[in-house]
Amino acid sequence: MNAPAHNPLAAPSRRGLLATAAGFGLSLQLLAVPAQAADGDLNRRKMIVVICRGGMDGLSVAPPIGDRDYPSLRAGLALSDAALPLDTTFGLHPQLSTVHALAKAGEARIVPAIATPDRARSHFEAQDVLETGAAGVYSTTSGWLNRAVEALSAHRKVDALSVGPTAPLILRGKVQTASWSPGRTVDAEARLPLLLQDLYRNDPLLGPALARGLATETMAKDATAGMSGAPSPSPSRGMAGAGKGGGGQQGRDAARALGSALAGFMREPGGPSVAAISLDGFDSHANQAGLLNTRLAYLDAVLDGVHSGLGPEWRNTVVVVATEFGRTARANGTGGTDHGTASAALILGGGLKAGGIVGDWPTLKSNALYENRDVAPTLDMRGLFKGVLADHMGVDRAALDATVFPGSAAAKPVTGLI
Amino acid sequence: MTLADPNMGAAIAATRFGLGARPGEIALTAGDPQGFLRSQIRREGADPPPGTVATSAQRLNEFREYRRDKREAKVEKAADPRSGEAATMPTRDPVKVVGRMLRQDVAADFSPRFELAATTEAAFRERWALFWANHFTVSASKAITATVVGPFEDEAIRPHVFGRFEDLLAAAETHPAMLTYLDQIQSVGPDSPAAQFLKMGGGRGGGARSEPAKQRTVGLNENLAREILELHTVGVGAGYTQADVTEFARAMTGLSIGGPRDEGYGAAVFRAQAHEPGERTVMGVRYAPGGRRQASAILADLAARPQTARFICGKIARHFVADDPPAALVARLDAAWTSSRGDLARVAEALIAAPEAWDPRPGKFKTPYEFIVSSHRAAATSPMAFERLAPILTGLGQKPFSPPSPKGWPEDASSWAAPDAIVKRMQFAQGFSGAALGDRDPRALAADVLGERLSPETAKAIARAESRPEGFALLLMSPEFQRR
Numbered sequence: 001m002n003a004p005a006h007n008p009l010a011a012p013s014r015r016g017l018l019a020t021a022a023g024f025g026l027s028l029q030l031l032a033v034p035a036q037a038a039d040g041d042l043n044r045r046k047m048i049v050v051i052c053r054g055g056m057d058g059l060s061v062a063p064p065i066g067d068r069d070y071p072s073l074r075a076g077l078a079l080s081d082a083a084l085p086l087d088t089t090f091g092l093h094p095q096l097s098t099v100h101a102l103a104k105a106g107e108a109r110i111v112p113a114i115a116t117p118d119r120a121r122s123h124f125e126a127q128d129v130l131e132t133g134a135a136g137v138y139s140t141t142s143g144w145l146n147r148a149v150e151a152l153s154a155h156r157k158v159d160a161l162s163v164g165p166t167a168p169l170i171l172r173g174k175v176q177t178a179s180w181s182p183g184r185t186v187d188a189e190a191r192l193p194l195l196l197q198d199l200y201r202n203d204p205l206l207g208p209a210l211a212r213g214l215a216t217e218t219m220a221k222d223a224t225a226g227m228s229g230a231p232s233p234s235p236s237r238g239m240a241g242a243g244k245g246g247g248g249q250q251g252r253d254a255a256r257a258l259g260s261a262l263a264g265f266m267r268e269p270g271g272p273s274v275a276a277i278s279l280d281g282f283d284s285h286a287n288q289a290g291l292l293n294t295r296l297a298y299l300d301a302v303l304d305g306v307h308s309g310l311g312p313e314w315r316n317t318v319v320v321v322a323t324e325f326g327r328t329a330r331a332n333g334t335g336g337t338d339h340g341t342a343s344a345a346l347i348l349g350g351g352l353k354a355g356g357i358v359g360d361w362p363t364l365k366s367n368a369l370y371e372n373r374d375v376a377p378t379l380d381m382r383g384l385f386k387g388v389l390a391d392h393m394g395v396d397r398a399a400l401d402a403t404v405f406p407g408s409a410a411a412k413p414v415t416g417l418i
Numbered sequence: 419m420t421l422a423d424p425n426m427g428a429a430i431a432a433t434r435f436g437l438g439a440r441p442g443e444i445a446l447t448a449g450d451p452q453g454f455l456r457s458q459i460r461r462e463g464a465d466p467p468p469g470t471v472a473t474s475a476q477r478l479n480e481f482r483e484y485r486r487d488k489r490e491a492k493v494e495k496a497a498d499p500r501s502g503e504a505a506t507m508p509t510r511d512p513v514k515v516v517g518r519m520l521r522q523d524v525a526a527d528f529s530p531r532f533e534l535a536a537t538t539e540a541a542f543r544e545r546w547a548l549f550w551a552n553h554f555t556v557s558a559s560k561a562i563t564a565t566v567v568g569p570f571e572d573e574a575i576r577p578h579v580f581g582r583f584e585d586l587l588a589a590a591e592t593h594p595a596m597l598t599y600l601d602q603i604q605s606v607g608p609d610s611p612a613a614q615f616l617k618m619g620g621g622r623g624g625g626a627r628s629e630p631a632k633q634r635t636v637g638l639n640e641n642l643a644r645e646i647l648e649l650h651t652v653g654v655g656a657g658y659t660q661a662d663v664t665e666f667a668r669a670m671t672g673l674s675i676g677g678p679r680d681e682g683y684g685a686a687v688f689r690a691q692a693h694e695p696g697e698r699t700v701m702g703v704r705y706a707p708g709g710r711r712q713a714s715a716i717l718a719d720l721a722a723r724p725q726t727a728r729f730i731c732g733k734i735a736r737h738f739v740a741d742d743p744p745a746a747l748v749a750r751l752d753a754a755w756t757s758s759r760g761d762l763a764r765v766a767e768a769l770i771a772a773p774e775a776w777d778p779r780p781g782k783f784k785t786p787y788e789f790i791v792s793s794h795r796a797a798a799t800s801p802m803a804f805e806r807l808a809p810i811l812t813g814l815g816q817k818p819f820s821p822p823s824p825k826g827w828p829e830d831a832s833s834w835a836a837p838d839a840i841v842k843r844m845q846f847a848q849g850f851s852g853a854a855l856g857d858r859d860p861r862a863l864a865a866d867v868l869g870e871r872l873s874p875e876t877a878k879a880i881a882r883a884e885s886r887p888e889g890f891a892l893l894l895m896s897p898e899f900q901r902r
Contacts, residue, residue, distance in 0.1 A: 054823070121663075122644070122654050124825050137654075141832075164816030166828070167836035179836040183813050184842055190691020192848055196895055199879050203897045205783070205835050210844070214836030281559065282821050285601040285641045323702065333613075334604035339644070371660070 006310035008139070014047035042394045043156060046266050046317040048275045048306065049145060049385075050172060054283035055060020055123060056323035057337055058344030058375060060292050062110040063090045077288055078329045087356060096295040098304040099346060106354035107314075109417075111345040111384060113362050115325060115377035117411075121339035126324035131170035133382060133405040135350065142173030148272055148389050151399040153349045161216070161272035163262055171276045176208045178216040178272060180259065180265065197284065198366050217270060223264030233408070251294070253300040267313055274393075277302070282323060288336040303348065315350030318392045318418065320384065326375050329364055340374035347386060351392070351418050358384070358414060363387035380411040420452075427451035428868035434738065434782065434902045435770070436541030438792025443539075444869040453768045455893030457732060458540040464576040465538065467530035467568075474569035474594050475684030477523060478675060481562050482684075486515060511601050520564045523805040527568025528818045533801045535787075536794040546766060549737050551575045553730070554590040554650060555826035556599045558819040563599045567819040571597035582874075583730070583760035584721040589720030591646055591717060592686050594675045600642035600824065607671040607694025608637050615691075620633050643667035645824045651720040652701075653729035662701050668694040669705065669712045728756040731765070733829075738769060741830040742783030749775035780871070780901035784829035786814035788902070793894050796867040797854040813842050844895055851890040864896075871898050 003221035010112045063079040064070050068091035070077045083091025084100040090110060102108035118129040118137065125137045133144025145160065146232040152158040152174065153411045159175040162168055186193065193214055200207035258277075265271050279299060284291045303319065310317055326343025347358065362368045370376040382405045389404065390413045401409040419428035425444075431438035431451035447454040534614035538544050551571045572595040577587035589597055597603045606613050613636050643666035648654045653801035672693030676682040688710040698705045700710060703719055705712050720726060736742035754768035755761075769775055784792065790811060794801060801807070808818050815834065821827045825866070855863075860880050864872050876896040883889035893899055 120654065121660065123823060124650050125654050126646070162836070165813065165836070165839060165842070166833050167839075168582075170833050179838040181813070181815075181838050182841075183842060186845060191884070192844060192891055192895075193882075195879060195888075195892060196844065199875060199892065199896060202875075205831060206840060206900065208836045209835050209840045211837075211841075213841035216837060232666055283641075283823075285639055286604055333606050333608070334601055334637055334639045336601075336639070338640050384781055 003359075041133060043273075043315040044313070046273045046275075046313065046395055047393055048277070048317065049301070050274065050302070050319060050321040051127075051168065051170065051252055051278040052321060052323040053123070053127060053278055053280045053294075054323075055126075055325050055327055055339055056282040056295075056343055057284055057288065057292065058112060058323075058342065059329065060093050060139040060288070060344070061096070061296065061345040062090050062092055062112050064089055064112065064361065064364065067361075067364050073190075073329050073331070073364055075331050076335070077337070088302040089361065090357065092291065093296050095293055096300045098307065099348065102303075102307065102348055106344060107350055107352055108348040109352065109355060109358050111347065111358040111379060112377050113342040113359060113378040114322070114345045114381050114384060114417045115342040115379075116381045118325070119341065121325060121341070123324060123339070124237035126294070128169065130322065130381065131168065133385070133408075135407055140406065143168070143170035144261045144385065145170045145274060145276055146173030146175050146177065147404045148220075148393070148395055149177070151395050151404060152393060155394075157275060158272075160274040160276070161262075161265055163258065163275065163277040168276050168278050176212055178212050178222060180216050180261075182261065186214065186217045188218050191228040197373050203365045217309045218267075219265060219268055220261075220292075223268055223271070224261050233237040235271070255298045259302040260308075260309030262307075263306050263309025263311075266317070267310060273287075284327065284336045285332065285338060286334040286336040288331075291336075307348075318340075318347065318349035318351070318388050320382075321346040321348075322381060322390060328373055329369050329375055330373070341370045342375040342377035345381070347384070347388070347417060348394075349418070352417060353418060358417065379414070380408075382408050386411065387417050391415065391418045421776060423486055423778075423870070424448050424451060426452075426870040427776060429871045430776055430778070431455055433542070433868070433871065434775075434780070435545065435791070437535050437538075437788065438541075438795040439867040440539075440795045441751060441863065441866045442535075443795075443800050444866070447520050452706070455542045456767060458543040459901050460519055460543075461580055461763070461765050462577070463581065464543050464579050465534060465540065467534045467574060470527065470568065470572060472523070472526070472567045472569060473684075475682075477565040477569060477684075478594055479561070479684040480519070484519065510789075512901065516561065522560075523565040524558060524567075524819055525808075528808075529801065529804045531571070532566065532791065532807065534639060535791045536801050541795075543775075547571075547576050547579050550579045550586065551819070552826040554586075554732065555824050556593075556594070556595045556745065557821045557824070558817075559822070560599065561650075563595060564819065566595040566598070577693050577763075580763040580766065582747075583726075583755075583762055585843045586762070587650065587721045588714065588717055591642070591650070592673060594684065594686050596642070597675060598688060601639045601640040602643055602670060603674045605639035605642075605667065605671050605673075605717075606636040606692045607668060610671060610692050612689070612691040612692050616724055638664070638667050638671065640664060640667035642672055646671055646717075646720070649825055651729070651827065652723055652725040656701075656723075656725040656729070658701050665698045666700045666716060668696075669698045669700070670714055673713065674712065687821050709881055721760060723877075724756065727752050727760070729900075731755055734765065734769065737829055739775050739777070741832075744774045745779075745879070747772050750774075778871075780898065782829075782899055782902045783835055784814040785827060785829070785834055786811055786839075786843075788825075789814075789894075789900065790846070792899070792902075793847070793850055793854075796894070796899075797850070797890075799854045800817055802847055808828075810846055814839060814846070843900075847891040847894040848887075851887040851894065855886050858886070860886055860893055863890065864893045868896075873898055 063083045065080050065083050071080055082094045085091045086103055099108050117135050118126045118127045128137050131143050132140045134140045149158050149160045160171055162171045162179045165181045167179055200210055281295050307314055320347045323343050325341055327337035327340040332338050362378050364377040386400045425448050427443045428448040428451045430453055432443050433446055435455050450613050535544050554562055556570045558567050570593055574589040578589050613735050616636050640663050644663045672689050673686055675684050676687040680687055690709055693709055696707055705715055725791050725854050731750050735747045735750055750768050750772050751765055754764045756762035769892050811818055880889045880892050883892055
């Protein structure tokens, strides 16, 4: 069993510690010894995965404005003139101004035609495959990011955090991870939390969860201290993910505050070095233009908050933005698009190597479309994640091929990103 | 099957099948827990929440009229910049008006539904209805659907939950709320007369309110067809293909909502001009051309497929008994479904009769809604005002009427027992206990509302509490109260 990561800052009362230790079946001695820095540089490395749920339209995130078939396929939905240009073929959605500025500085790249191995065009099946890292649906119940943390924990202390009221599958699994969502903070040393830790000492679900939640609350006080606009759960927020913020400046402010709170956690000494956050609401069957304006502005503001909040730690951080599938190349009859296959992913970070697009562009020629309908995938999603885990986080190749992404040896890590 | 321990049976009936015991409920039913549950099954369906009046047609029409007013205000403003001042007055600010309208409607529908759950004596009946409402999710995540989730449950779900699945399916899929939520109303057959007319330039140009810059595209939207197959009937593993989804979507074209000039303003209507003509093939079955009857025939066939019985019986077992339910339980439900041709009353009876459903070990972790409802039932207090209730449920991850996707709310412990969620449940328990308990004794209350399920450890912790509210908070947060 892995040592459950202990946050030295949480420092609950002695009684709380005893209860926690009893719950984990750990010796106090183990808790008292801080994890050794195995390798100074790797210890600072951070990775954030942003999951955009609902099937985010790659052709709107990174519109191929130089592809001659794009305007006719997309008709009224084409972003040709409005896009923020990247090169002769690609631009970015006009709401992605932070991403664009980072891309211009060599700190963000697009992956224009990426997909998981799943081809069923079902949200739920595709999200499962995206998050479990398995080759097919229903083959495992834990998330690949949890298994990556498990692999890293053999070498150094690595904590992981999910942002949002429900735990995303990507971080579920053997390793106990933290979760946090905006709200009032709790005093971990008040009576009730201590009594409950005692009552939960034989409860394998509630015991570790409460201990972890209280430790995160203690950290949150520092992580969110001094933030200008504290993130608060707005009434328009979506549920499964961290946010489905409404439009307008208020939504962007909340999103930026959420991103900078996440950055605050990751900057804390002993804070998480791996994090996952999910955003809902990208299923654009109708009125796609308006819907994506709101959702991509929210995404951009979260990334802005993460980037500015991390400060000097940005150079040690890689952020990957991914979705379960892309959408049909053609607009549908209702001002939107239906479920498709390949979509665009984004990779951002201060330590990124400069370069053009990641992976190939299959073009939108009718004979290049997947099943004469969708953008064809040129890159396996697992290869992108494996590249970041290998080159940035230091997960070894054998673990990546066998346990983090089971049976994925054929999906080679994308090298040279960092 | 008869229960080995009727006292434990009564505790299970109230907490696992029901929505948590109210004081006295367990003691009252210990004579015959299974009979108590069976007596709640009735042909006329689940109870309507108290005092609800609005219909989905009224709500949809209000919303559409509001949108038309907003468009007209925009046009006026563009034509005469001075009149813009009127539009910025608080009463006419469109964003504020719609925000208030949506909040009021959701509150008006959600509060009685919560009150019903918190007070009903037939809590199994209500849980059964909530299961089906979640199976046929319509979420308030879109502005226009926010005002019709409540009416949808009342009109399409509650009357049919103890009838035949085929009727429930037809009522849910053709209800205006579902047609709106999953984009069916805009779906037009590409070769239908309506599409041909628009292609020829019909309906464009002319009027002052037309939008000349925007190219008007019409065609198929396959969202509802796909989710019916994947989520509502046969399930994702049933072997249908993209071609089946598209064919089904073509068959569904024409299902729409009546406009102001139609008979049935705001109600579901069939527009023959928008229906894709021709024969369809879905999952190997051919359907002759037949307008509205084509989609009905496909729905009826889907309802009767064995994959549908298996998929939904698995979901019922997961909802009521365990995240990973015993195969024998699913088989029993499946047998009852199949032999009764989808009679949901027979399936409910099979669930009550199944020995696997009475395992004393609690296999389910409560969702936030279940936790807050059962806290109210234990305290026997009147429901919190919506303004207080909504932010609590939102903070716990279950915003009123707003499941994150058409799949509905998750049902498994790993979705709801995240560290942050446990801390937030504790915060709720602390606040609620101070206000709700009055001068009652938490030790007696724990024995009353958990019965045989109360563990010695929890009883001891409550007995040692330093105050009544602290004891009640420990009861609500105890491992056995958090589960069912």
